[in-house]
Amino acid sequence: MFICASKVNGGLYTTTKDYPDEAVHFARSHPLMYQPIKPVHKRPILVKTDGKYNLKQIAVDRVEAEDGQYDVLFIGTDNGIVLKVITIYNQETESMEEVILEELQVFKVPVPIISMEISSKRQQLYVGSESVIAQVKFHQCDMYGTACADCCLARDPYCAWDGISCSRYYPTGMQAKRRFRRQDVRHGNAAQQCFGQQFIGEVLEKTEERLVYGIEYNSTLLECTPRTLQAKVIWFIQRAHEAKKEEVNILIA
Structure with a gap:
């Protein structure tokens, strides 16, 4: 066994110049890294450029x-948020698609996350932060709604439409009682997965609309939370005695 030359460790060698020929020959023939190690597709798996936060910790769970x-x-x-992300490689374009499934504010106070551990069994x-430890579920399938289309559009590999609700997906052989399963993580194609389901035509052909009345020169709360980060909320304003609608530009502080 060879150790690094150091005056602190009190070893036999205080400098690499003191190494015998045997040690030098072994080091030359056994490099720690002969070639650089690159990701599977030779490109970064995830790139964040928005600057809202710094990435501090990572934990990975492999899902079937x-x-x-x-x-x-x-x-x-660094502000107590946990991103739940998958990346999908497109072989035709040789590009990576980043899909943010959830953005969870774990702590009440936005403090840096310094440790993360996963339990696939549980x-x-x-x-963990410097003073608090939190426990977070891998999946919350019920939050994606009660429609097949909503469940498939979420693209969450943990969840699938079982014919009744959006629930935990189990690989073949583990879900005998749930024979009807609809899931498409790669494309999120609800039209194909949910074909023939009740109300599927209405869901895909027409977006959900909410009508809110406001008083001129007064403030009005526009509240609409999308079920998944893959959904988008757009507000339009239609003034009195006007048929035309204008899109409202919303600034989020």
Whole structure:
């Protein structure tokens, strides 16, 4: 066994110049890294450029979905947020698609996350700061709503439409009682997965609309939370005696 030359450790060699020929020959023939190690597709798995937070910790859970295996990345930030992310490689374009499934504010006070551990058996993520430890579920399938289309559009590998609700997905052989499963993580194609389901035509052909009345020169609360981060909320304003609608530009502080 060879150790690094150091005056502190009190070893036989205080400098590499003192190494015998045997040690030098062994080091030359056994490099720690002969070639650089690159990601599977020779490009970064995840790139964040928005600057809202710094990425501090990462934990990965490998999930078996209907259309293959996915590595779910749980990424802890410096303001107490955990990102639940998957990346999908497009072989035709040789590009990576980043899908943020959830953005969870774990702590009441936005403090840096300094440690993260996963338990695949318990399906839990344990997140730690300097003073607090939090426990987070891998999946909350019921939050994606009660429609097949909503469940499939979420693209969450943990969840699938079972014919009744959006629930935990189990690989073939583990879900005998739930024979009807609809899931498409790679494309999120609800039209194909939910074909023939009740109300599917209405869901896909017409977006959900909410009408809110406001008083001129007064403030009005526009509240609408999308079920998943893949959904988008757009507000339009229609003034009195006007048929035309204008899109409202919303600034989020």
